[in-house]
Amino acid sequence: MDIAAFLGLFLGVIAIVGGNILEGGNTSHLIQAAAALIVFGGTLGATLLSFSVRDVFNAFKSLRLVFGGRPSAPSEIIEEILGILVKARKMGLIALESEIKNISNPFLRSGLSLVVDGMTPAMIKDVLYQEISTYEENMKNAADVLGAAGGYAPTIGILGAVLGLIQVMRNVTDPTKIGGGIAVAFVATIYGVGSANLLFLPMARKIMNRVKEEAFIRELIIEGIVGIESGVNPYFLKTRLNAFVSEHDRSE
Template identity: 55%
Template sequence: MDLIALIGLIIGIGAIVTGNIAEGGTTAHLVQVAAAIIVFGGTFGATILSFPFKDIITAILSLKFIFFNRKVNFNDTIETILDLLVIARKKGLLALQQEFDRIDDPFLKRGLTYVIDGLSPSIIKDSLYQEIYTYEDIIRRAAKVYDSAGGYAPTIGIIGAILGLIHVLKNVADPSKIGAGIATAFVATIYGVGSANLIFIPMAKRIINKLENEILLMELMVEGILGIESGMNPYFLRAKLEAYITDKQKERI
């Protein structure tokens, strides 16, 4: 469980609720069923209309990027690759098959399988990088779903506000209905702007940030797999992989 993401979400929403209470309001003032239906229903509908169904499903599944961590440890990966390299240099590439049980990452396993099967370095590199590009495209499209929802929500909130004001104007002769209409109008705006800036857009950015770390790890594995295939000196491979991480992180900065 990624506690940082959960804490950020709680702080963001909690700040709005606390500020409302500090101004003399209550949490009941922020609960409007009609406003919620308009904003979240409208945002969901507009988002579904904008993307293929498979992207919507992928976006839902991508919630694991936000609230659950995949272990991305560059140092441990480098050590694993170097151990495999030493085994391959001593016992041959076929000996790597006996090490598959202790390798958790399926991408690394596939790369090693290509090496054991005797594929050329160019084919190995092209195949693995094509898998990286495909994976990156899928996750970026999922993040785009949340980013688009963050763009729709404030506009739908304004629509909800206008509907609330229309309701007020229609019942101007009945003072008992004016308050409810005004509340729906303003709460719809809060729902739209708040959900966009506290939930949807931050979720999209967090998915992308975590994706970049995963892509860097996968690229590191490709370099390590090619080093194993060529029988590179372990000391040189370690220096190459560590320099690769440093260079890529500098590029991101």
């Protein structure tokens, strides 16, 4: 679980609601079903018009990258790779077949399966780098969906504000209906701007940051897997892998 993501969302909402209360506002006034329908329904419609249903569905699935845990620390991955290398040098690469099922990282597990299958380092790199490329493309598409929603929401919010003001003008002779129309108008704007800048755009950025972190870990794993296949000296591989990471992330 990513504490920063939950904390950021919580602070953003509290700041807006708290500011409204300090100004003498009532929290219940920020809850408008009509405004929510206009903004979120309109934003979803515009997003579906821009992307496929599968793209939008995958974008929702990718939210686990926003609120889920971070990728494994580089030092943990390096230690695991070195442990596997030592076993491979003692028992042979075929012996790794029984170890694969105990490995939690799916990318490392996939790479070791290629080693056991007898693929050359060049073939292993080709397959695994293609996996990274496909992963990055899929996640970039998910971030694009959320980024697009972040662009549409404020505009749809303005549209909701205009619709609310139209109702105000239509009922200008009836004071009892003016307040409701104005409420929808301004709350729709809050929903549009707020959801874009507190949800959609930050989540799109977070996904891209997580993709960079995961891609780096996977590239580190590829170097380790090639070292395992080649049977290099553990100290050499440790030194090489540590060269990829910052000093505080290195394996001791």
